[in-house]
Structures are given as structure tokens and as C-alpha cells.
Amino acid sequence: KNQVEQSPQSLIILEGKNCTLQCNYTVSPFSNLRWYKQDTGRGPVSLTIMTFSENTKSNGRYTATLDADTKQSSLHITASQLSDSASYICVVSGPGGSYIPTFGRGTSLIVHP
Amino acid sequence: DGGITQSPKYLFRKEGQNVTLSCEQNLNHDAMYWYRQDPGQGLRLIYYSQIVNDFQKGDIAEGYSVSREKKESFPLTVTSAQKNPTAFYLCASSVTGGGSPLHFGNGTRLTVT
Numbered sequence: 001k002n003q004v005e006q007s008p009q010s011l012i013i014l015e016g017k018n019c020t021l022q023c024n025y026t027v028s029p030f031s032n033l034r035w036y037k038q039d040t041g042r043g044p045v046s047l048t049i050m051t052f053s054e055n056t057k058s059n060g061r062y063t064a065t066l067d068a069d070t071k072q073s074s075l076h077i078t079a080s081q082l083s084d085s086a087s088y089i090c091v092v093s094g095p096g097g098s099y100i101p102t103f104g105r106g107t108s109l110i111v112h113p
Numbered sequence: 114d115g116g117i118t119q120s121p122k123y124l125f126r127k128e129g130q131n132v133t134l135s136c137e138q139n140l141n142h143d144a145m146y147w148y149r150q151d152p153g154q155g156l157r158l159i160y161y162s163q164i165v166n167d168f169q170k171g172d173i174a175e176g177y178s179v180s181r182e183k184k185e186s187f188p189l190t191v192t193s194a195q196k197n198p199t200a201f202y203l204c205a206s207s208v209t210g211g212g213s214p215l216h217f218g219n220g221t222r223l224t225v226t
Contacts, residue, residue, distance in 0.1 A: 034214065043117075043203050043217025044156075089155070091215075100171075101215065105155035
């Protein structure tokens with residue numbers, strides 16, 4: 001069964017600090033992996049997409065990595081801000097137009113001043 | 114602006130009543146999805162539709178029904194058969210069924226007492 005596991009489940013850090021969120025998956029075949037940010041009471045918004053051939057991709061203070069061999073991804077947040085407080089969800093998709101993406105349970109990040 | 118609209122934001126119903134959640138998109142997307150989110154849990158797929166007049170059950174379809182009479186609309190009915198209907202419901206759309214980013218609405222929080 002295709003699965004996406006995220007760790008840690010929750011994380012509390014101080015403003016200005018860096019943090020790294022992890023995502024392990026067993027989805028096969030693999031097409032791409034996305035990280036979404038979900039603010040409380042809102043819908044998730046896509047942050048980055050990683051395809052099989054990509055190792056690293058940045059979006060501002062967010063940097064995602066992918067190791068397709070070990071089926072692991074990470075999302076690194078640099079110089080955290082209060083607005084980074086949210087849930088971060090890892091979503092993995094297979095190829096083909098009919099493939100339904102597999103969601104992780106998310107990591108809840110709280111940034112304290 | 115293109116987007117996906119869910120209404121209402123909050124919905125309250127008495128146990129035993131059916132209730133319909135609205136989801137409309139003007140992104141011209143073929144695929145639409147309904148997810149349920151409970152505290153501390155990931156998004157779980159209820160139903161999805163990849164083309165007008167066709168839809169498929171997701172992982173937790175029991176007690177729910179949908180219709181897809183128009184490309185831009187995908188309403189979800191929570192029936193009295195749903196044992197634990199209180200939850201946060203998210204609607205999403207995408208260009209194709211797999212690999213493309215999901216565009217989410219901002220959700221409907223349903224409370225049944």
C-alpha cells in the first residue's frame with residue numbers, strides 16, 4: 001500500500017531559528033512530491049514540487065530536497081518567522097492522469113517569538 | 114481571479130439531517146476532489162471526479178454522496194448515515210487526476226449536534 005510518513009508530528013521553535021521536516025514514502029511508481037503549507041482554518045497551498053530528477057529546490061526561505069533512491073524528502077525552513085506557523089503536508093503522486101495523490105499526515109510547526 | 118470557492122465557511126446541523134456543502138471552481142479544471150480533515154489527522158479522500166457526470170469513491174465514501182453535473186461544480190452531501198460527520202471539509206481541483214498541483218478551497222467546518 002502506498003504510504004507517506006512525516007516526522008516530527010509537531011515542532012516548536014523560536015523565531016529566527018531554522019528547522020527541517022522529514023517525509024518518507026513508499027509510493028511506487030513515483031512521479032513527483034509536493035510540499036503544501038496549510039494555515040489554520042484554510043486550505044493547503046503548494047510550496048514546492050520535486051520530480052524524480054531533482055535533488056534540491058528552493059522557494060524563498062523554503063528548501064526542499066529529494067532522494068528518490070531512499071524515497072525521502074525534507075523541507076528546510078531558514079530564519080523562521082511567526083507566519084511560518086502552520087501544518088506542512090507532504091504529498092506524493094504517481095504518473096498518469098488518473099493517479100490520485102497520497103497525503104502524509106503533516107507536521108504542525110509553531111514558531112514562538 | 115481564478116479560484117475555488119467553498120460555502121458556507123461554517124455549518125451547523127442537527128443529527129439526522131442531510132446537509133450539502135458547495136464547491137465551485139473557475140479554473141477550468143477537469144478533476145475535483147473532496148477531502149475530510151480531522152484534528153491531528155491527515156486529509157482523507159471522500160470522493161473524486163475526473164470528468165463531468167462521472168465520479169469515484171475515495172477511501173471514506175460511506176455516508177456521503179456527490180454529483181458532477183457541471184464542470185465547475187462538485188457539491189458534497191453529508192447524509193444522516195455518516196456516523197461522525199463533524200469535521201473540516203476541503204474541496205480541491207486540478208488540471209488532471211495526477212501529478213498536477215491541487216488547488217484547495219478554504220474549507221467548510223461542519224458541526225453536527
